[in-house]
Amino acid sequence: MISNRRDFLKTTAASGAAGAMGLVSQRSSSTAGKSNELAAKLERLQAAPVLKTEFFQQPVKIASIELLKNGRHYLVRARSTDGAEGIAGAHDSVMATTFPIFLQRVAPFFIGKDARELESLVHGVYLKDSNYKWQGLPFWVCVASLEIAVLDLLGKVAHKPLGDLLGGVVRKEIAVYRASGNRGNSPEAEIDYLKKIVAETGANAIKFRLGARMRYDDASTRRDHSLIPLTRKTFGDKMTIYADANGSYDIPMSIKIGKIMEEYRLSFLEEPVPFDYYDETKQIADRLRIPIAGGEQESSLRRFRWMIENDGVQIVQPDLLYFGGLIRSVKVARMAAAAGMDCTAHMSGGGLGYLYIAHFASCVPNCGPHQEYKGDGDTTPVTCESSSLKSENGVMKIPSGPGLGINFDREFINKAGVVSL
Amino acid sequence: MISNRRDFLKTTAASGAAGAMGLVSQRSSSTAGKSNELAAKLERLQAAPVLKTEFFQQPVKIASIELLKNGRHYLVRARSTDGAEGIAGAHDSVMATTFPIFLQRVAPFFIGKDARELESLVHGVYLKDSNYKWQGLPFWVCVASLEIAVLDLLGKVAHKPLGDLLGGVVRKEIAVYRASGNRGNSPEAEIDYLKKIVAETGANAIKFRLGARMRYDDASTRRDHSLIPLTRKTFGDKMTIYADANGSYDIPMSIKIGKIMEEYRLSFLEEPVPFDYYDETKQIADRLRIPIAGGEQESSLRRFRWMIENDGVQIVQPDLLYFGGLIRSVKVARMAAAAGMDCTAHMSGGGLGYLYIAHFASCVPNCGPHQEYKGDGDTTPVTCESSSLKSENGVMKIPSGPGLGINFDREFINKAGVVSL
Numbered sequence: 001m002i003s004n005r006r007d008f009l010k011t012t013a014a015s016g017a018a019g020a021m022g023l024v025s026q027r028s029s030s031t032a033g034k035s036n037e038l039a040a041k042l043e044r045l046q047a048a049p050v051l052k053t054e055f056f057q058q059p060v061k062i063a064s065i066e067l068l069k070n071g072r073h074y075l076v077r078a079r080s081t082d083g084a085e086g087i088a089g090a091h092d093s094v095m096a097t098t099f100p101i102f103l104q105r106v107a108p109f110f111i112g113k114d115a116r117e118l119e120s121l122v123h124g125v126y127l128k129d130s131n132y133k134w135q136g137l138p139f140w141v142c143v144a145s146l147e148i149a150v151l152d153l154l155g156k157v158a159h160k161p162l163g164d165l166l167g168g169v170v171r172k173e174i175a176v177y178r179a180s181g182n183r184g185n186s187p188e189a190e191i192d193y194l195k196k197i198v199a200e201t202g203a204n205a206i207k208f209r210l211g212a213r214m215r216y217d218d219a220s221t222r223r224d225h226s227l228i229p230l231t232r233k234t235f236g237d238k239m240t241i242y243a244d245a246n247g248s249y250d251i252p253m254s255i256k257i258g259k260i261m262e263e264y265r266l267s268f269l270e271e272p273v274p275f276d277y278y279d280e281t282k283q284i285a286d287r288l289r290i291p292i293a294g295g296e297q298e299s300s301l302r303r304f305r306w307m308i309e310n311d312g313v314q315i316v317q318p319d320l321l322y323f324g325g326l327i328r329s330v331k332v333a334r335m336a337a338a339a340g341m342d343c344t345a346h347m348s349g350g351g352l353g354y355l356y357i358a359h360f361a362s363c364v365p366n367c368g369p370h371q372e373y374k375g376d377g378d379t380t381p382v383t384c385e386s387s388s389l390k391s392e393n394g395v396m397k398i399p400s401g402p403g404l405g406i407n408f409d410r411e412f413i414n415k416a417g418v419v420s421l
Numbered sequence: 422m423i424s425n426r427r428d429f430l431k432t433t434a435a436s437g438a439a440g441a442m443g444l445v446s447q448r449s450s451s452t453a454g455k456s457n458e459l460a461a462k463l464e465r466l467q468a469a470p471v472l473k474t475e476f477f478q479q480p481v482k483i484a485s486i487e488l489l490k491n492g493r494h495y496l497v498r499a500r501s502t503d504g505a506e507g508i509a510g511a512h513d514s515v516m517a518t519t520f521p522i523f524l525q526r527v528a529p530f531f532i533g534k535d536a537r538e539l540e541s542l543v544h545g546v547y548l549k550d551s552n553y554k555w556q557g558l559p560f561w562v563c564v565a566s567l568e569i570a571v572l573d574l575l576g577k578v579a580h581k582p583l584g585d586l587l588g589g590v591v592r593k594e595i596a597v598y599r600a601s602g603n604r605g606n607s608p609e610a611e612i613d614y615l616k617k618i619v620a621e622t623g624a625n626a627i628k629f630r631l632g633a634r635m636r637y638d639d640a641s642t643r644r645d646h647s648l649i650p651l652t653r654k655t656f657g658d659k660m661t662i663y664a665d666a667n668g669s670y671d672i673p674m675s676i677k678i679g680k681i682m683e684e685y686r687l688s689f690l691e692e693p694v695p696f697d698y699y700d701e702t703k704q705i706a707d708r709l710r711i712p713i714a715g716g717e718q719e720s721s722l723r724r725f726r727w728m729i730e731n732d733g734v735q736i737v738q739p740d741l742l743y744f745g746g747l748i749r750s751v752k753v754a755r756m757a758a759a760a761g762m763d764c765t766a767h768m769s770g771g772g773l774g775y776l777y778i779a780h781f782a783s784c785v786p787n788c789g790p791h792q793e794y795k796g797d798g799d800t801t802p803v804t805c806e807s808s809s810l811k812s813e814n815g816v817m818k819i820p821s822g823p824g825l826g827i828n829f830d831r832e833f834i835n836k837a838g839v840v841s842l
Binding site for chain 1: 517518519520521522525526548551553554555556557558559560634635636668695696697698699700717718720721723724727743
């Protein structure tokens with residue numbers, strides 16, 4: 001699981017310590033050459049377009065973008081002047097607070113534009129009216145929700161699933177993992193919960209939480225020490241086990257817990273220290289064999305490039321909504337691929353996020369072995385002809401119909417109100 | 422103006438090239454020792470408290486936090502259970518879009534808490550309900566507007582100006598600079614405008630804009646080439662001249678323009694490349710003698726620490742509102758001081774921002790020679806007994822009364838509505 005590049009660097013450092021100065025210099029300069037080459041490649045990939053537009057003969061002019069609300073659900077509806085329609089579920093709990101940003105700073109920019117230009121429009125709205133100063137979750141969730149509705153619209157026009165628009169479908173189904181959102185319960189209670197979600201989905205991969213979210217204390221550390229061996233003992237050698245510290249640790253505690261995770265063959269340690277502690281995260285990665293995962297809160301393409309170029313993490317995890325949508329996230333995945341890294345999308349909130357994760361994985365060769373699934377908890381009324389949208393024996397079929405490949409219940413949409421200021 | 426540390430590093434590098442290997446190693450390890458020492462100092466300063474609480478004998482329990490609106494002006498009013506009151510002007514245009522964040526994610530956390538704990542409350546609200554994922558302008562502007570109202574409340578209770586609460590007043594007046602917000606006009610028109618704002622304020626420092634905001638083109642480059650010498654020629658040797666590229670350039674163009682700025686003795690180049698291009702900014706700084714200024718869009722204390730530790734810029738510019746308030750910004754200033762750097766606060770929007778800048782400078786020894794002033798354009802109806810709030814001969818007196826040291830027009834406050842969802 002450890003990236004070749006990190007192994008290469010570790011080997012170089014070890015030989016250097018035992019070898020003559022000349023050899024060290026030689027190896028260093030060869031490493032530097034390799035890293036300059038990677039840096040140049042990443043810079044090119046950051047600029048290279050993702051969205052395929054050859055499916056469209058004519059403009060797909062955006063006639064309207066509406067934010068709809070039904071109960072606690074927020075939806076974005078995009079319509080073309082030709083009467084085509086795309087609908088996406090937004091991040092409900094975020095949109096409840098950011099709808100003015102959506103209505104004032106994001107949506108108006110897209111009206112009257114050609115949806116085929118979506119990729120440059122996403123960059124355009126970032127530059128428009130100094131929106132770049134708003135870089136971060138509240139802005140990008142609005143952009144992402146709109147982007148997915150427009151991708152659905154484009155897919156419907158082209159009769160192509162999202163994966164084909166974003167580079168080409170490379171897989172029809174995904175192996176899923178289920179993540180527990182618990183902290184503070186007893187190790188035994190957590191094991192019972194993990195058993196339950198494994199039984200529900202048939203998943204052969206799980207993720208549980210470490211630390212106390214952005215801090216740790218004696219109780220959380222006792223729980224960590226107990227849960228790591230207990231998960232392996234309970235689920236056996238065939239289960240893939242991940243753990244997420246949500247920025248709880250400092251460097252020494254990350255090393256201590258990381259070594260226990262290595263002993264019990266866990267597969268990644270997510271966010272050991274606060275997300276904006278890049279140097280510390282890299283220091284931890286350099287001192288552990290277990291891969292470090294991160295990127296959920298990252299809002300900058302350039303900073304993802306830094307993390308990839310510097311092997312600051314070994315698995316990058318853009319959140320498809322927090323990071324501004326699928327196009328930007330596929331870009332991160334392509335940069336990760338150039339460095340031999342996996343890019344496994346992070347899933348925030350509930351709603352249709354599991355479906356966006358599936359479409360992302362459909363066209364990202366290096367999406368990693370398991371994708372997060374929360375579909376069994378979603379209450380958005382949708383149907384799908386090409387997939388049950390359920391995890392069966394740990395595997396979910398990816399919808400293959402046009403766009404998102406789902407149908408929203410018409411009554412649910414018709415009863416939704418249009419959000420305005 | 423150039424930081425000693427950068428000079429030191431440059432000298433070291435130059436001697437190293439001419440010297441023997443042994444000497445280089447010796448110097449390098451001495452540089453490394455110095456930089457480890459600085460890193461440890463910065464880490465301590467990031468954690469060290471700023472707010473002085475010894476002025477208060479009793480709790481100052483927060484009874485209410487209200488968001489008020491009168492016309493386009495937003496205000497925050499904080500009241501204690503003892504009937505004391507603090508009022509701050511918010512960032513009007515941002516708050517028009519972020520008020521649900523203020524009302525839902527920020528204000529409720531402070532109710533019933535002891536205002537003397539403001540510093541830990543600001544960190545607490547960042548951790549509360551995963552608000553840290555919202556790191557960025559929309560969240561921090563809400564926190565900052567509330568923080569300043571509570572600082573005003575605390576100052577009124579203690580009969581101390583803000584500067585005393587934030588470490589101690591070190592100056593009573595500030596020399597100001599005026600910044601032009603223009604782009605795209607002719608060099609001659611811009612010179613006329615700069616003359617006008619210099620005449621209005623008597624400022625002996627000005628700032629103008631370069632590039633085309635987050636991009637450049639032939640027209641903007643021609644304007645840049647013309648304006649740099651023209652400003653020096655027009656205003657003479659005694660004028661301090663700054664220029665802000667707002668992320669317009671790439672590395673080669675930054676070097677090209679930076680060298681012209683050096684020739685004409687301009688005093689800093691602000692944000693040559695997009696703000697999240699940290700490595701590029703540092704590379705530019707390393708290759709130019711003119712100091713590089715930046716930090717307006719920075720939302721992370723840890724990233725400011727990186728910029729300071731790595732000499733990524735030579736002047737740090739936290740925006741008092743975008744960055745979450747005065748306490749966090751003073752922390753950045755103290756880290757900058759440890760590295761021998763100036764920390765000149767950035768002023769966003771209009772409103773009372775010029776006043777917050779003045780209070781920040783009142784207690785920050787390394788605030789730099791000139792502070793931005795836009796007071797002549799503000800329409801918030803306030804009076805002040807200890808200052809005209811005007812720039813006279815390029816100098817503004819800092820209000821010395823309790824808290825912000827100003828009085829809001831009562832009718833204006835009474836006529837304001839309370840914003841709710």
